[in-house]
Every structure is written in C-alpha cells, then in structure tokens.
Amino acid sequence: MQENCVFCQIVAGKSSAEIVYQDDEITAFWDQHPAAPIHILLVPNKHISSVNEVEAEDAALLGRLMLKAREIAEEQGVRDTGYRLLVNVGEGGGQSVFHLHLHLFAGEHLLKIHS
Numbered sequence: 001m002q003e004n005c006v007f008c009q010i011v012a013g014k015s016s017a018e019i020v021y022q023d024d025e026i027t028a029f030w031d032q033h034p035a036a037p038i039h040i041l042l043v044p045n046k047h048i049s050s051v052n053e054v055e056a057e058d059a060a061l062l063g064r065l066m067l068k069a070r071e072i073a074e075e076q077g078v079r080d081t082g083y084r085l086l087v088n089v090g091e092g093g094g095q096s097v098f099h100l101h102l103h104l105f106a107g108e109h110l111l112k113i114h115s
Contacts, residue, residue, distance in 0.1 A: 002047050007099035011045045020075075025061055026068050028104075037107030038076050038083070042069055048100040051089045069104050078106035 001008040009015035010029060011022075017029040020040055031039040044061050048054060054062065066085070073079045083106035088094035 002099075005047060005097075005099050007041075007043045007097055007101060008047050011043065020072060021068065026064060028068065028072055031103070035103075036084075036105040038078060038105065040072060040076075040104040042072070042102040042104065043099060049098045050095060050100055051087060054100070065102050069102055072104060073106065076106060082106070 001012055003009075006015060007027075010017045010019075011027045017032070019027065019029045021028040025045055026042060027045055028040055028042045031041050042065050044058075044065065046058075046061065048058065069085055070079065073083045076083075083104060086103040086105065087100070088096075088103075
C-alpha cells in the first residue's frame with residue numbers, strides 16, 4: 001500500500017467509498033464523480049501505478065479484473081445490453097489516479113459516444 005494513494009486507502013478501508021465488491025486481490029467501487037449512470041472502478045488491491053508498470057506475474061490478476069468486470073456488469077443488468085471498459089495509461093492518456101484501475105461504464109448515453 002502507498003500511503004498517498006487514494007485507491008490504496010479505499011482498499012485498506014481508510015478512505016470511504018461505496019464498495020461493490022472486495023476480496024483479497026480486487027476491490028470494485030462506485031466512482032465518486034461518475035461520467036455515466038453506471039460508473040464503477042475496479043482496482044487491484046496490489047498497488048500497480050499503471051499498465052506501464054504491469055509485470056508478467058500480474059497476468060492472472062488482470063484477467064481476474066476483466067472477469068469481475070463482466071460479473072459486475074451482469075449484476076448491474078447491463079451484460080447483455082452493453083457496457084464499456086476503459087483503462088487510462090499515463091497523464092497523456094487521461095490517467096489522474098496513478099493506481100491501475102478499470103472503469104466500467106454503462107447507460108443510455110454510451111450509444112451516442114463514439115470510441
């Protein structure tokens with residue numbers, strides 16, 4: 001855990017968040033500044049700054065993040081209607097919190113946004 005990382009603090013229960021799911025490897029919680037009707041963040045509990053810092057040993061963890069995102073999408077009722085997964089990498093890629101995280105977006109307005 002890095003003391004100055006807000007996502008590490010959420011994982012450790014030292015900062016508040018509306019947790020959707022948590023186990024020993026992954027924490028998922030509602031984004032405090034949502035950009036969609038459904039906007040959930042999934043983070044590895046292990047501090048990894050960004051995709052650029054991922055090691056080969058993290059492959060299974062990243063796979064679990066994707067599977068958990070699909071499961072949460074199903075729980076939210078959007079698995080079949082569609083959702084978007086996004087990972088920002090680096091400041092120039094839109095990353096503002098430097099703890100690897102996966103955004104799960106869903107809602108009607110996504111149909112109007114082009115990738």
